Each structure stands twice: as structure tokens, then as C-alpha cells.
Amino acid sequence: MKKSKKIFSTTLLVVFLVGMSACNKSSIDDSNKNKSEPNNTSKNTDTFNGATTDDNSINNLEEEDNTGTNNNSDNETSTNSISDVNGNEFKSETSTPDKMDKKREEVLDNIQTELTxxxxxxxxxxxxxxxRLDNIQRELDSLPDKKFSDTGTTNAMKNYYGISDEKYDIALNRIYDLLKQELTPETMESLKMEQIKWIERKEAEAENERQKYAGKTHEWVAYYISSYELTKERCYELVNRFMTD
Known part of the structure; x- marks a missing residue:
């Protein structure tokens, strides 16, 4: 009987040890399983510009990309709209030179009529x-170049003041030629000397104005303005001095 009890006790010990061993193995497996989960999670990560992002961040970036795409679409729409506007403006501008040339020709014809x-x-x-001098100025002011000249557009200013200077110079020559025919030789000789000095002064003043802007865009604009104003003034001066009522 004692031997049987000993065997039974040994059997219980073995069963107990086997059970403990199984429990320890289960705990180790669970532990290892838990340790592997972060690695599985890392498969759902992504890298953007060197920074690690999770799924939520990726979704946010996708939303931002979609927003950016929408913005780009808006920009494209806006650009197309601008292109359409510019296109319309361009079409308008391409027709403007023809209209301007026609108007300029009409004005110059009217001025020539006044001079004749x-x-x-x-x-x-x-x-x-x-x-008639007043009419010439009125016609000059109706030149299409005048509108753009008043806004400071350099080429328009050159055109407007250049044409104005030229037309008043023609008017002055017409007036001077008439005076040569009508005035006494003595009076005309005196006027001739006076006119030479006036021309020298006009040229000097116009050149002085040009030099103030030498190398700049308004260099010749300044010259034409000075010459035009002085020539126009001389026309009125000679008429008021020598023509009678």
C-alpha cells in the first residue's frame, strides 16, 4: 500500500509540473504575440516629406490634395476667364489702331482746311x-493721341505734342509769309531780325527742357512740349500785333 501511495504522489507531481509548463508556454506565446502587434501596425504607416504619418494623417493629406486640386481647378477657371477678358480686350485693341488712324486723318484734314x-x-x-488758330487747337485736342497723352503715355505724348508743334509751325510760317507781303520793307527787316532771335531762343529753351530729361523716356516729350507752346504763343503774338480788326 505504501508503494501505491508513493506512485500516486509521483503521478500527481508529474501532472502538476506538466500543467505548470503548459501555462508558462501559453504566457510566453501571448507575450510574443503582443510584441508583434506594433510591427503589424507599422505596415499601415506611410512616410511623407520625411515624417511618419498614420492612416488619419494620410486621409487628411488626401483631403488637402483634393482641396488643392479644387483650388487648381478654380485657378484654371479664373485664368480662363482672364484669358477671355484679355482676348476681348485684345480684339478691341486690335481694332483701335484703325479707328485711331481714321480719326487722326480726319483731324489732320480739318487742320489743313483751317490753315488753307x-x-x-x-x-x-x-x-x-x-x-482759325483756336479751331486748330480744338482739332488738336480731338486727336485720339490726346486722351492717352493726358494719362502720361509716352508715345501718345510724343505724337500729340509733335503734331501740335508741327501744325503751329506751319501756321506761324503762313502768318510770317503774309506779313512779308503786307508790311513795309523797314518793318519787315526789323521783324526778320526779331524772328531770328526768337527761333534761337525757342530752340535753346526746347533743348534745355530736353536736357532735363536726357536719357529718360520723356526726353523728347519735353522738347516737343516746349517748342509747341512757344510756337503757338508766337502765332497769337504776331496776329495781335500786326493784323487789324
Missing amino acids: AFPDKIEGSRKEFLE
């Missing part, structure tokens, strides 16, 4: 001369 219609005598012509 200058009186051919001194006596009783002052009022008509003054009216």
Missing part, C-alpha cells in the same frame, strides 16, 4: 485769324 483758309490780307483779319 487763313486770310490773305492783314486788314480786318485779326478776328478770323484768332478763330
